[in-house]
Each structure stands twice: as structure tokens, then as C-alpha cells.
Amino acid sequence: MSKQTYRVCFCFRRRFHETVSEAPDAIKSLFDQYSENGTMTVDHLQRFLIEVQQEANATKEDAQAIFDSLRHLKHLNIFHRKGFNLEAFFKYLFGDVNPPLSPSIGVHHDMTAPLSHYFIYTGHNSYLTGNQLNSDCSNVPIIQALQRGVRVIELDIWPNSKKDDVDVLHGGTLTAPVQLKLCLESIKENAFLASEYPVVITLEDHLTPDLQAKVAGMVTQTFGDILFTPGAETLKEFPSPEYLKRRIIISTKPPKEYLEAKEAKEKENVAQKGNGAADEEAWGKEVPNLKGVDRVTSTVDKDDSDGCNNNDEDDKSQHYAAPEYKHLIAIHAGKPKGGLKECLKVDPDKVRRLSLSEQQLEKAVETYGKDIVRFTQRNILRVYPKGIRVDSSNYNPLIGWSHGAQMVAFNMQGYGRSLWLMHGMFRANGGCGYVKKPDFLLKAGPHNEVFDPNVNLPVKRTLKVIVYMGEGWYYDFHHTHFDAYSPPDFYARVGIAGVPADTVMKKTKTLEDNWIPAWNEEFEFPLTVPELALLRIEVHEYDMSEKDDFGGQTCLPVSELRRGIRAVPLHDRKGEKYNSVKLLMRFEFS
Incomplete structure (x- = not known):
């Protein structure tokens, strides 16, 4: 093989090594805070659910149910006799048992009105x-x-x-x-x-x-x-x-x-x-x-x-x-x-x-x-x-x-x-x-005034969003889907759709050559009408020569977001959920 030919092959060799997601530093710090000697017990997890996940009524039974939901992973040696380790804690946070909207709340609006x-x-x-x-x-x-x-x-x-x-x-x-x-x-x-x-x-x-x-x-x-x-x-x-x-x-x-x-x-x-x-x-x-x-x-x-x-x-x-x-x-x-x-x-x-x-x-x-x-x-x-x-x-x-x-x-x-x-x-x-x-769309005020979405109102709540990381593209997409010769360059877009005063989109930095991007970026969204606000989330792959590639999306009603650290599944363009692609995010209100 000639030297020139060798150089061409070397320059364009594919670099598609499977990577394993690792807990971000913020998650490691929380685990240290809510564990003892590297083990998180049921009592520790209950306290975490109440204080970080803002689930005020969380019981030991709720914490035990989370432990039980991960028992099928016992072959990974992530459990100790009295609890689980950092890896198990991370798998719980990034797992299907921890979605951004409550799966058990069901129909909870008053359904007896006209x-x-x-x-x-x-x-x-x-x-x-x-x-x-x-x-x-x-x-x-x-x-x-x-x-x-x-x-x-x-x-x-x-x-x-x-x-x-x-x-x-x-x-x-x-x-x-x-x-x-x-x-x-x-x-x-x-x-x-x-x-x-x-x-x-x-x-x-x-x-x-x-x-x-x-x-x-x-x-x-x-x-x-x-x-x-x-x-x-x-x-x-x-x-x-x-x-x-x-x-x-x-x-x-x-x-x-x-x-x-x-x-x-x-x-x-x-x-x-x-x-x-x-x-x-x-x-x-x-x-x-x-x-x-x-x-x-x-x-x-x-x-x-x-x-x-x-x-x-x-x-x-x-x-x-x-x-x-x-x-x-x-x-x-x-x-x-x-x-x-x-x-x-x-x-x-x-x-x-x-x-x-x-x-x-x-x-x-x-x-x-x-x-x-x-x-x-x-x-x-x-x-x-x-x-x-x-x-x-x-x-x-x-x-x-x-x-x-x-x-x-x-x-x-x-x-x-x-x-x-x-x-x-x-x-x-x-x-x-x-x-x-x-209610403001259903009732008139004392002087028969009604809601006007185009009038700027004072901020009622501020939503703080942290985008920690994402994973799953390696499994749900062909390895050359985003780039023929290297791992993808992902960035996330996060924003609000709502009344004009609340509508905005923001963007993370682009992380090059990484199937598991860890952005660790925080955004704040002041909301004047949070009742009508929808949280928009998109992931794209940067392409300098063509239109950026689509990497997933979801949209969530702000009024029903679960506080705390949640695993957010992403969907394709038609709204079908991917098998593996999701983001790890944190939601807080002030």
C-alpha cells in the first residue's frame, strides 16, 4: 500500500465506539448527600424524593417500589444488601420509572363543567x-x-x-x-x-x-x-x-x-x-x-x-x-x-x-x-x-x-x-x-373585563430548567445517520410556547463527537401565564455544510411538570416515542 493511500484510509477511518453513560457530577454530588458509605437505603431515597424530587407525600413504600422496579438489573451488581450504589441511583433517575409527567395521576381535572x-x-x-x-x-x-x-x-x-x-x-x-x-x-x-x-x-x-x-x-x-x-x-x-x-x-x-x-x-x-x-x-x-x-x-x-x-x-x-x-x-x-x-x-x-x-x-x-x-x-x-x-x-x-x-x-x-x-x-x-x-378564560372580572393574552402581565412563576445530558441515539439511529465518519455534534433547544410575552427559545452549546452529550446547562423562563405554557424541547445535530439533522423532540404542559430530576423521553417528527433516546433534566419553580 502506498504512503498516500495509507494516509487517506487513516484520515477517514470511522470512530463509532459504543460509549456508556456516566452520572454527571451534579448527580454524583446528590448521591453522596443522600447516601452513606456508598449505599443509598430506602430511608435515604425517601428523603431524596421529598427534598429534591419535591414529592412531599412520598412514603417508604414509594421508595421501596422504586427499589423493586430495578430488581431486574440485579445481575449488574449495582445493589448492596441494604440499598443500591451510584450506578443504580443513576439508572433510576434516567429510567422509565421517573418520567417528567406523573404516570399515576390520571384524569384529575374537574370533568363536571360544560x-x-x-x-x-x-x-x-x-x-x-x-x-x-x-x-x-x-x-x-x-x-x-x-x-x-x-x-x-x-x-x-x-x-x-x-x-x-x-x-x-x-x-x-x-x-x-x-x-x-x-x-x-x-x-x-x-x-x-x-x-x-x-x-x-x-x-x-x-x-x-x-x-x-x-x-x-x-x-x-x-x-x-x-x-x-x-x-x-x-x-x-x-x-x-x-x-x-x-x-x-x-x-x-x-x-x-x-x-x-x-x-x-x-x-x-x-x-x-x-x-x-x-x-x-x-x-x-x-x-x-x-x-x-x-x-x-x-x-x-x-x-x-x-x-x-x-x-x-x-x-x-x-x-x-x-x-x-x-x-x-x-x-x-x-x-x-x-x-x-x-x-x-x-x-x-x-x-x-x-x-x-x-x-x-x-x-x-x-x-x-x-x-x-x-x-x-x-x-x-x-x-x-x-x-x-x-x-x-x-x-x-x-x-x-x-x-x-x-x-x-x-x-x-x-x-x-x-x-x-x-x-x-x-x-x-x-x-x-x-x-x-x-379559570381566567371562564369568568369575567368585577367590571365584566376578560382575559387579554396580548396584554403584558406581571411574572407569576419562573421555571428553571437544567439540561444535564442525553443518551440513546447510538441505539435508535444508524451509526452513520448524523455523520458518516465521526460521532454526532448534538445541541439542545429548550423554550416556551405560550402567550406572546412568554414565548421564547434558548439553546445549549454544541458538543462535538459525542453520542452521549453532557451539556449541564441551566435556563430560566419567567412566565406571566404559566397555565397556558408548554415546554418545548428539541435536539439537533450540527452540520456545517447542510441543514442540521433532527435528533428528537417533545413538548410538555408546564402546569403538570414534576419538579426535580426527571428522564424526558424524546419523540420523532411524527410524535412517536423513540425506544431509547431521552434527556436527563431538572425542573424547579420559583
Whole structure:
């Protein structure tokens, strides 16, 4: 071998040696403080749980349970007769038994308030497998969403090609349809696997009355007694999630295109007969051209089900709907006559649902922010993605949540930072899909004032975060995934998503050539509205020539963070948890 060839081989030899994680100095110091002669007993661990982990009610039984959870590692010789050593203590801290959110707390919010008092895990176009234009429609993403805990499923329903049955598809696009019956059956089978709390089906309805009647039969036959049907009564207040446990709820309004067809037929009859008679029966049998303007518009706007305009057509369209279909609707989507100001008026005698696109909401909060908060104290506001998000991307959910919007509808089949925030919000309250809104979004002040997320408030709490280290990439990623010739150069990003005053991102230093980076960096986050704050955590691998590589993420509700030193699992771009990748972090509040 020539000398030159030898040098090339030497310079580019791969350096992928498996490394073993070692406790940081701060952890070693704590072990020394809470142990004796290199051994941590049950009594020592109990004191550590109370004083460092801030678990005030920790008992000896709790400490013993942690010891018992590590007994399967006894072959590693990390236990002594009376306790365990530093390595065992480190494995407990960095193990699955020590997550950042309590696994045992379960549902702990008051679930007896009206539905309007909760943020609800809400899907948009729940039947799409991919993008909004030409992906397949299927029951599979519906099943996946329900298994994740999503509580609001949206179905766009259209006549099939023969006009004798009902399909689910994104109108005016190339999406291949799926039968409504299959979607309904999948909802029934999977509705309550992840949560016992109610599932709402929002229907974007493009049907004639005869097909509405057919849908009513399908829905009644599929769900039977678990369907919540208030009948002809208009709800004066929404029932509670507790009252509606294991129930299915329908939310929709009949489509405007069929009302317009009815009105056109009436005008034709007036012209022909001269007596203003309306041929309701004839209109009920007509099927308008579904390839016309309205269907194309639904593609552009994605959802035109009950946005605000100047037409008072809601009550009239309900009048012409199939009566058996109308009686299934528990959450009425409606818009009073007039503009947005009228849409946001609160009726003391009835409650309803209003939908706004993300663009409409962004514009509305500039002028009507307080009106929106008042509206959502009794009524339900649904926000949906703008039409140009054909890639199934999403938007900032905090704008809706900070104004009380219950149904911030997301494309669950997409991915990205916005969807990570959605996942983070609904990790709260045991992951049941319902998170009770903070009191300041539910009540008016003594002078009828309401919360304004854009007003800078005094700092209520300060969150201190220490990022000690990370591990697991060596096992979950191919060894050349980040760099072909050397170990990765990791850095972490930590920050807050919340009201504008609280939103910030910070970054650790980049550690070169290390599968187990030990940053040992501390960050402080002053929070004016901690109730709405989400902790964002990301890890990236620095690449000087290309875009930095993704190394994992998670998002956690600040209100439910466990104080102390915790093992934080990271997830991939789509929100699936890695097998091994996690960070060791410490959380403190002042």
C-alpha cells in the first residue's frame, strides 16, 4: 500500500465506539448527600424524593417500589444488601420509572363543567392519509387519531358517484373516497380505547335531504344507545364530559348549496305559477351539480361549514333538512345574521358552535379578542387550517387556546412543530383528550373585563430548567445517520410556547463527537401565564455544510411538570416515542 493511500484510509477511518453513560457530577454530588458509605437505603431515597424530587407525600413504600422496579438489573451488581450504589441511583433517575409527567395521576381535572369549559383534542379532515389534494381517504387515520386520544373527528360527506349512497372525501380534489359506513364503524370500535370521554363527530355536510335521512339511519344503527341525541330541544348549556362519558355526539349544520337550490326552485315556480308556491317535494329530489363553484370553494377554504357572512340562512336550512337527521345534531353549528360582531354575541337561551379559519381568527383577535373570550365561555369555537395548507401542515394553536377556543382543529396526519404543541397540550389531564381551561378564560372580572393574552402581565412563576445530558441515539439511529465518519455534534433547544410575552427559545452549546452529550446547562423562563405554557424541547445535530439533522423532540404542559430530576423521553417528527433516546433534566419553580 502506498504512503498516500495509507494516509487517506487513516484520515477517514470511522470512530463509532459504543460509549456508556456516566452520572454527571451534579448527580454524583446528590448521591453522596443522600447516601452513606456508598449505599443509598430506602430511608435515604425517601428523603431524596421529598427534598429534591419535591414529592412531599412520598412514603417508604414509594421508595421501596422504586427499589423493586430495578430488581431486574440485579445481575449488574449495582445493589448492596441494604440499598443500591451510584450506578443504580443513576439508572433510576434516567429510567422509565421517573418520567417528567406523573404516570399515576390520571384524569384529575374537574370533568363536571360544560363542554365549553374544556380544550378538546380536535382533528381536521380526519379521514385523509396524507396531503389535502390527492391522498387517499381511509378509516385508518381515524383509528390512529382515536388511539392517540383525539376526541373530535371531522368527516366531509358527499353523495357517491351514483347519488344513492354517501362517501367521505375532500370535495373538489383528487382524493379517493371511503364509505361513510366504514368510517362510522371504525369510530364506534375505537372511540373509547384511549379515553372514556365523549367523541364528537363534526360533519361537513354536502348532502340532499334524502341522503341526510340515509345518514341518520346509518348513524342511529351504528351507534345505537351510545349516541347522545337531545332531539328537537335546543341546548341552553352543553352537558359535561363526565355526563357524556362513552357517548358519541354529532355536530353539523345542513349545507348552504341545497338551500340555494331550494330558493332557486322557488323563484322558478314563482315565475311559472305567479303565486309564490314552493315545490318543496320536487326540490327534495333534485341533486345540484357537485362539480360547481361551492364544491371548488370548499377546496380553497377547506371548511366553509359555518363561517360568518351576512346571510341568515342557518335557521332556514335547518327547516329544510331531513327531520330525523336534524334531531341527531347535538352541537349546532350556526351563524346569526350580520358580521363577526353578531356571530360572537352570546345568547342566554342557547349554545352553539362557530367555525373560523386560522386567518379569520388572526384577523378577528385584533378587533374582537375580548368578544371571542366571552363567546367561548358558553359556546364552542372551532378553528381550522387555511386552505393553502395542501401539505397538511398546521398553524400556531396558542392563538386559539389563549382566546378560549375549544376545538383547535389540526391535520393529525401531518407533522411539524405546531403538531408537537398539540401533542404536548393533550398530554395533560391523563391524556384523556379534554383539558379544563384556566379559570381566567371562564369568568369575567368585577367590571365584566376578560382575559387579554396580548396584554403584558406581571411574572407569576419562573421555571428553571437544567439540561444535564442525553443518551440513546447510538441505539435508535444508524451509526452513520448524523455523520458518516465521526460521532454526532448534538445541541439542545429548550423554550416556551405560550402567550406572546412568554414565548421564547434558548439553546445549549454544541458538543462535538459525542453520542452521549453532557451539556449541564441551566435556563430560566419567567412566565406571566404559566397555565397556558408548554415546554418545548428539541435536539439537533450540527452540520456545517447542510441543514442540521433532527435528533428528537417533545413538548410538555408546564402546569403538570414534576419538579426535580426527571428522564424526558424524546419523540420523532411524527410524535412517536423513540425506544431509547431521552434527556436527563431538572425542573424547579420559583
